[in-house]
Amino acid sequence: MSVTSSPALAVEGLSLQIGGARILTDVTLQVGKAEMLGVIGPNGAGKTTLFNLVSGVLRPTGGTVWFEGRDVTGEPIHKRARGGLGRTFQTSSLFPRLSALENVRLAAQIRFGGALSVLRYPTSSDEATRDARERLAEVGLSHKAGDAAGDLSHGDKRKLEIAVLLATEPSVILLDEPMAGVASGDVPGLSQVIRRVHREHGCTVLMVEHHMEVVLGLVDRVAVMHHGQLLACDTPDVVMADRTVQSAYLGEAV
Numbered sequence: 001m002s003v004t005s006s007p008a009l010a011v012e013g014l015s016l017q018i019g020g021a022r023i024l025t026d027v028t029l030q031v032g033k034a035e036m037l038g039v040i041g042p043n044g045a046g047k048t049t050l051f052n053l054v055s056g057v058l059r060p061t062g063g064t065v066w067f068e069g070r071d072v073t074g075e076p077i078h079k080r081a082r083g084g085l086g087r088t089f090q091t092s093s094l095f096p097r098l099s100a101l102e103n104v105r106l107a108a109q110i111r112f113g114g115a116l117s118v119l120r121y122p123t124s125s126d127e128a129t130r131d132a133r134e135r136l137a138e139v140g141l142s143h144k145a146g147d148a149a150g151d152l153s154h155g156d157k158r159k160l161e162i163a164v165l166l167a168t169e170p171s172v173i174l175l176d177e178p179m180a181g182v183a184s185g186d187v188p189g190l191s192q193v194i195r196r197v198h199r200e201h202g203c204t205v206l207m208v209e210h211h212m213e214v215v216l217g218l219v220d221r222v223a224v225m226h227h228g229q230l231l232a233c234d235t236p237d238v239v240m241a242d243r244t245v246q247s248a249y250l251g252e253a254v
């Protein structure tokens with residue numbers, strides 16, 4: 001997909017310097033509406049830092065973050081999240097002792113403006129609970145609604161995190177290594193959930209992922225990071241054929 005004149009998300013000259021260390025240098029990138037963009041690169045390339053700057057976990061020392069045409073560089077993470085910029089983290093952000101349904105319901109309650117109570121047992125008539133059940137169905141976890149989040153497999157935890165995210169109705173979703181720790185047998189199912197959510201919600205998805213097969217099979221374009229810089233950003237075919245990418249990042253043809 002080509003990037004439209006009004007991208008869902010854009011970073012311009014984004015840089016982060018900590019002490020003498022240049023963590024990210026002058027990254028400029030646009031993500032079109034409803035596009036799925038993968039971010040790849042070796043360990044320490046700056047992928048998570050890019051996500052942290054985009055979502056508001058970190059403030060850049062240079063450059064700008066644009067979200068739906070708005071400069072959000074100075075906005076804190078919760079304000080960006082309320083505006084529709086949602087993300088998952090490498091480490092799970094679920095409440096392990098709450099059920100899968102309760103985890104999603106909490107996120108839905110925030111959207112519906114209800115009291116944040118996990119003590120109140122969900123009832124089928126409650127709007128947030130109904131919404132939470134729908135989100136669980138979307139990620140194929142209806143049958144695990146009553147299970148404690150902490151007891152779920154890694155793959156199901158990742159699906160649940162996506163359901164929690166969907167309950168906040170984001171327009172842009174950042175997925176930080178969704179396949180990390182997921183058993184290989186569960187990878188296709190999780191990929192399918194990501195593809196379906198992207199297609200059915202029409203949201204923009206940015207995904208950092210080491211699992212190359214997954215990224216190349218899912219995304220419209222791939223951004224390649226290397227030493228805190230953006231090396232290339234294009235369709236999977238073009239990026240895989242790029243000699244700079246092959247020699248600097250992959251070391252050999254893929």
Ligand SMILES: Nc1ncnc2c1ncn2[C@@H]1O[C@H](COP(=O)(O)OP(=O)(O)OP(=O)(O)O)[C@@H](O)[C@H]1O
Pocket residue numbers: 018021023041042043044045046047048049050
């Ligand atoms: N707060 C910090 N202070 C100093 N260096 C940092 C800080 N945060 C990140 N770095 C360094 O910046 C570089 C980029 O880190 P980052 O976590 O963004 O890489 P990554 O591409 O996500 O790596 P991985 O694939 O291993 O998760 C690394 O060399 C890391 O050690």
